[in-house]
Amino acid sequence: MLRLESLTKRFGAKAAVDNVSIEVSKPMMIGIIGRSGAGKSTLLRVLNRLAEATEGTAEFEGRDILGLRGREMRAWQSDCAMIFQQFNLVPRMDVVSNVLHGTLARRSTLATVMNLYPQSDIHMAIDILDRLGIAEQAPKRAEALSGGQQQRVAIARALMQDPKIILADEPIASLDPMNAQVVMESLRRIHDEDGRMVICNLHTLDTARRYCDRVIGMRDGRVVFDGTPEQLTTGVARDIYGADASFSEAATSTEIETLNAPQAVPVTA
Template identity: 80%
Template sequence: MLLSVENVTRIFGRNVAVDNASFRVAKPAMIGVIGRSGAGKSTLLRMINRLTDATEGAIRFEGCDVLKLTGAQKRAWQSDCAMIFQQFNLVPRLDVVSNVLHGTLNRQSAAATFFNLYPRADIYRAIDILERLGIAEQAAKRAEALSGGQQQRVAIARALMQDPRIILADEPIASLDPMNAQVVMQALRRIHEEDGRMVIANLHTLDTARRYCDRVIGMRDGRIVFDGTPGQLTTGVARDIYGADASFSEAATSTAIETLDTPHQVEEPA
């Protein structure tokens, strides 16, 4: 088994953010995690990456319980398990290539990091990754000069510099317009297909999960209430995931470009 999340719980004070969550992944896949705000999606990903500790349970990657790792072994796992965030987490005043090269910090010396010194091979590799993502021409620009969609692709490039086994994306398109959202999701899908990497993405739209993911996990109030294929994600199942009544409309969670011209568009419930 490649990844096994076993009865994982995270409690913050009196709040149970993730409640006895379990799922298994036998081989690299592109998995979407959906649910309304506060369902526990981000906490689940942060526990897998070890940014947040679990209260109970185990998370095993190829049999190793990553929740028990400490020190250098924990840092090595976080290199193998790259994280992409909604707000990009770039250094705005640094150029794009330097931001991408930050993906190698776990293997850089403190002095090299301080003086922004990187091996030439790493610089060439960073540019190759930017080329693959269609933004190599932005390499010398400051990150703050780029559009949101371009910045998110820089964040993806930084993650790829780690050469990770898993990419975790926490609401990677939540702050993007529909066209840039599609570009970013297409990039993540290509990375999964071409590199054979596992991608787990928290998503706030049903159409995105159906279009790009092989498997969808639905969370509600910290619990996994759905785990199946995109085809099994019916409107009725979606209502249950989002805790909605019969008035629930999938248009409320759409990122399709054509919805931009739809009057009285309802805000998404995520």
């Protein structure tokens, strides 16, 4: 389905994504882990065409996604929905209207300016919110919701695009453990029930192991690990994060049970 070959993105002399080759043959939930600056976000932005690759190729279902322009590129961005760490909602707009923004790519300019939506789209938006457990928030302003609720609104907006791939860039980085768990369970359920590919940038090992079918580790723009959650040992994690022997997984945890346990030695990376 998805094939990246020697994909590279440079900013000046620095390669933020450096010669990355990945092949995904079927819909999976994939976690990309690594410390800040490893190239995780840049990789997703290149896939979504929010940033242009410097070298290499990227194909989805045999289509060259890096060569798309104009309408074809916008259609790809509908097929490849993006969820951001900071939600990117319109704070003073009601929740259901934020979700309906997921249809903008297929609406006319006049309909967009007049803020006109078909009843079928409105019903679909509410159904998606209900699926994510927040239908009762539909008439409220987005700014009135908690962080976890806002992220679920962002997921609902992505689902309104009916995408083939969902790219989630640090979707739980600014959330407390309880809300982080709800958001990750929502993304996992979307993969399981809809058969959509989900690629999720994460900071925490326990989250990657619990929710993902495959884990990719990046360091300095390169892929240094690509395997199953079971293969993600503490030793492998040290290499991904560039940490020494004092590395502690507990210090990177978002699991409530782990956080309630006695504190371990903090991460030095």
